[in-house]
Amino acid sequence: MPSVDFTVIGQFEAMAKDLELTTDSSNPCTRRVPMNSMDDCMPLKSDIKEEPDFLYQNHPELDFNNIFNEQYSDSFQKLIPTTVATPPPYPAPSNTEVLVHAPQYPPVTHRTFTGVNASGCTMFSHPDYLSGASVPTGMVESRDLLDLDNQNQQDSFYEELGLTKPRNVLDASALGWEFPFQCMLEQLQEELSRIGVPRDPMEWTTEHVRKWISWICTKNKKADSSSNGNMSFAELCSLNSNDLFRRFGESGPSISMEIELLKSGSSYAKNVPNIANNDNYNRTPVKMPSGRGHKQTIHLWQFLKELLLSKENHSDCIRWLDRKAGIFKIEDSKTVAKLWGNRKNRPAMNYDKLSRSVRQYYKKGIIKKTEQSKRLVYQFCNGYL
DNA sequence: AACCAGGATGAGC
């Protein structure tokens, strides 16, 4: 059997029923791939005889933009393509099965692992296949997804479908399953560093956004329409795929994909209710972080907590004094104010204004001063820890 | 000088 040099994009399966894609024609191992069934699209591990490096190569012929022609514009409104890379090997648990009932993943034929990762994307894969995909959760109706924490829902789900419930149903994110975000994100962040844009979009100014979009356009050899926008990252996140397509044309899908990646790497995700790995948020409901028409906002207290909890070390400007009690100290008021200003696209932000906003929280019971008031030391109130 | 408290006002959602 010939090796299959192919990367599947699961989401396309539903929208591109009759589309045939071919891999590199100069490669004798390639074959035409009818996009009418996932089984046809996804190579079995047993089919693969090439070295892994070979499989991880990009395939320009599978360019999103070539696929999103007018013929599929209807589908485009419903789905965002997110993944073109073939994942590196990952440990797929052998006794865990989760059925996903989503429009593009017929439940009867496709057993997949799934989880909602920190960026709010639903992860799909199958232990027998090399390829995987992720879909921004809100692109799939919540009723189409299994609530992984709801035993009753799972039972009735399988019952309705007349299927045997898998032995274990696990949230793949709890298994440390990082594909495809981690590898793609790291690559993206390196590229960002090269073009002088901060790795964390939280720190982006509108100029950084413009630069990034311009770079995507160059990379994809598409017209640069970034001059049309003077947007913050948060504003960009509030746009759906259709908005992005309208605003940025053929670069829209790429921008959309990278937004999802960046959200999962930054602490941005922590500010989005329902997807953050934080007790204050209810992770379970599969709700949209960037749903249609929903404007993304961040509150100051969330931002401060985000800095405090961020994997990126901000301890030189803000740090916990007593994490359990929620007591923190602003070590560098200027820097914190600058970061907040960047985040809100308020270049004139300073600590005087920031602290005024913090003081508004006293009445609301979100943040308070510590019992023995100390300069630059505040405390999150109960319920906001 | 930097920080703190809180009133007033208006923008933006």
Add this chain to the structure above:
DNA sequence: GCTCATCCTGGTT
């Protein structure tokens, strides 16, 4: 109506 951003007066460290 809510959350800030901004500006302000006046007090404290």
